[in-house]
Amino acid sequence: MSTRVSNTAARSRGGLHPAWIVAAVAFVALVGAAAFRSVPGVLMAPLHDEFGWSHGTIGAAVSVNVLLYGLISPFAAALMDRFGIRRVVACALVLVAAGAGLTVFMTQAWQLMVTWGLLVGVGVGSMSMPFVATITGRWFVKQRGLVTGVLTAAGAAGQLVFLPLVAALANDHGWRAPSLVVAGLALAVVPLVWFFIRDYPGDMGVTAYGAEPGSTVGVRNPAPGGALRALTVLGTIVRKPVFWLLAGGFAICGMSTNGLIGTHFVSAAHDHGMPATTAAGLLALIGVFDVAGTIASGWFTDRVDSRYLLVAYYSLRGLSLLILPALFAPDVEPSMWAFVIFYGLDWIATVPPTVALCRAHFxxxxxxAFGWIFASHQVGAAIAAFGAGVIRDVQGSYTLAWYIAGGLCALAAVLSLSIRRAPAAV
Structure with missing residues (x-):
């Protein structure tokens, strides 16, 4: 008898398709991974106060983190094909725990580069957006866009919702307390990943959710050589113009989100007299609205041409960034509340349509392929994390950084509009 059974049979045995359990644990891992990566942005002021490191120096460490977060992604996606999701994600969590825990012993800037930059960057990079593409591609046929949106929202929300907790811990107990909390949380997620995530539906005797019996979606097909496959795929996709259009737009996406807002929003608000805890709360609220925006984006991706969605998202984001410098004040005015809601709905809404275009074209x-495109996202984020810090050190404010990001978002909209429709079959 075949080891794979129909979705109907699977539901009749337990009432819930295993794909939803895998997605739920992946959601938890992604929330944690994003929260782990975001901590240095909140600790910028405490580190500056204790060690005297400049904003540019700390921003450089964050740049190493976000750069590795992106560059490791395609290799992690290929290694998941080769060695399995559980092994890769469990090892990644251990790396995060090691990097976060060792920061409490650092006394020099290069040690920040090694811990939060190298170890945490590689760890969270192994649980980044290509992890989402792997889970949804193997486990879902129906509701794939919606699940992509939910898991993407987990990453953004985790990065932002934990910020008030981190800021409060740093304010009450010093910056070392949140570092130790991150290390403990990373280790706590390892058993969940190991016991509840399976690599393929066939490992549990089912087909992918929504797939017909006999479908090849989610069937185990080990790929030869993880790193080699990542490089082989890169050699193929760079010959297609759609890759460069998607990568260029996604690099700007990274600049205008993780690199700029995620790293420097709290510091910029503090420059205008706003308490760091209040600014972190606003950033967390952006994450709350991002959950709704990204899930909605996944729903739209199942129904609307992904190219047009990207044009709308980048255009609206650019407009919001152009007006942001006029909204900063010691207190939170209604106009800032409006920005938080508007920007939050658009924060990572670009991911579901970008994943869909990768699936359609590659x-x-x-x-x-999405791993490499996501790498461009993090290259852009790294440039912005460092560049905005330098702008702040030289000019005494972040105003120019916001204007540059707004203009680049307009360019991303043009790049997205230039993408041709995918062929009928790839």
């Missing part, structure tokens, strides 16, 4: 190589 076929089975879609998750690895």
């Amino acid at each position: 076929g089975d190589d879609g998750p690895v």
Whole structure:
């Protein structure tokens, strides 16, 4: 008898398709990974006060983190094909715990580069957006866009919702307390990943959710050589113009989100007299609205041309960033509340349509291709994290950084509009 059974049979045995359990644990891991990566942005002021390191120096460490977060992604996606999701994600969590825990012993800037930059960057990079593409590509046929949106929202929300907790811990107990909390949380997630995530639906005797019996979606097909496959896929996709259009737009996406807002919003608000805890709360609220915006984006991705969604998202984001410098004040005015809601709905809404375009244009190589495109996202974020810090050190404010980001978002909209419709079959 075949080891795979229909979705109907699977539901009749337990009432819930295993794909939803896998997605739920992936959600928890992604919330944690994003929260782990975001901590240095909140600790910028405490580190500056204790060690005297400049904003540019601390921003450089964050740049290493976000750069590795992106560059490791395609290799992690390929290694998941080779060695399995559980092994890769469990090892990544251990790396995060090591990097976060060792920061309490650091006394020099290069040690920040090694811990939060190298170790945490590689760890969270192994649980980044290509992880989402791998889970949804293997476990879902129906509701794939919606699940992509939910898991993407987990990453953004985790990064932002934990910020008030981190800021409060740093304010009450010093910056070392949140570092130790991150290390403990990372280790706590390891058993969940190991016991509840399976690599393929066939490992549990089912087909992917929404797939017909006999479908090849989610069937185990080990790929030869993880790192080699990542490089082979890169050599193929760079010959297609759609790759450069998607990568260029996504690099700007990274600049205008993780690199700029995620790293420097709290510091910029503090420059205008706003308490750091209040600014972190606003950033957390952006994450709350991002959950709704990204899930909605996944729903739209199942129904609307993904190219047009990207044009709308980048255009609206650019407009919001252009007006942001006029909204900062010691107190939270209604106009800032409006920005938080508007920007939050758009924060990572670009991911579901970008994943869908990768799947449409690159076929089975879609998750690895998205890994490389996501790497461009993090390259952009790294440039912005460092560049905005330098602008702040030289000019005494972040105003120019906001204007540059707004203009680049307009360019991303043009790049997205230039993408051609995918062929009928890849």
